[in-house]
């Protein structure tokens with residue numbers, strides 16, 4: 359059996375096409391979405407990600423504002439830039455690229471919740487827990503969207519998530535167990551006693567542990583869908599959590615690179631456009647209200 363490849367790169371291109379139309383509709387209402395990024399330090403990986411996000415924006419008519427700070431930047435200096443972007447009307451959404459080496463929670467909390475396009479602000483994570491609408495974390499939604507576009511059933515599925523991190527594993531568990539998704543989730547982590555006993559029962563495995571080659575063929579039920587969120591580097595090359603031999607057993611598999619990574623960018627773009635749409639709607643309501651008053 360050879361797994362069907364879930365192509366994140368091609369799906370990103372398709373989503374860009376859909377979003378370009380929504381950006382054009384916003385332009386007709388006089389609104390141009392603008393993504394801000396705050397980057398601290400000179401990690402080559404982070405520089406690549408941020409550059410890619412700006413290129414993505416340019417390709418669909420979203421303007422971008424880039425703030426690059428030296429590795430020596432203090433907490434207060436980064437917070438000053440966050441305050442500036444919070445106040446800038448041309449910036450309809452922004453993110454602070456992680457890791458910064460600073461107090462991440464304080465930075466995340468300082469971003470205005472309605473400009474949070476990572477969906478990681480405590481208020482927005484709280485909304486996710488409460489089942490209220492709001493921006494959602496990009497990587498988890500990207501993984502879900504890939505399953506949806508490849509028609510892999512999630513409703514009623516047994517899904518094993520490996521990793522409990524704030525940006526992927528933890529929110530994935532919350533998303534997948536919503537009534538609308540209706541999956542049964544087992545959230546595994548470094549404290550899990552027998553990982554293989556869980557993964558072997560799974561219809562879908564989503565690995566976000568950051569351990570190269572963690573999931574091997576013997577741990578996968580034939581025909582299962584396997585998503586690789588791991589981004590470790592071994593000899594300068596991306597090494598995912600999924601061992602190559604899994605391709606011979608899985609029914610669906612994400613390449614890495616070219617799988618969940620591009621989907622993360624697709625969902626970031628989606629959050630940027632949605633934040634601008636909410637902004638435009640609020641502006642329209644405000645003007646209608648002002649019209650009634652005068």
Ligand SMILES: Nc1nc(=O)c2c([nH]1)NC[C@@H]1CN(c3ccc(C(=O)N[C@@H](CCC(=O)O)C(=O)O)cc3)C=[N+]21
Nearest residue numbers: 407453454455456457476496615616617619620622623
């Ligand atoms: N505030 C914040 N928001 C983020 O969304 C965020 C972050 N911090 N910190 C780092 C992680 C990582 N991340 C990726 C984005 C795109 C690819 C991606 O497009 N990768 C390509 C190419 C990878 C390569 O060749 O280097 C691929 O998988 O095909 C990967 C990883 C976003 N992150």
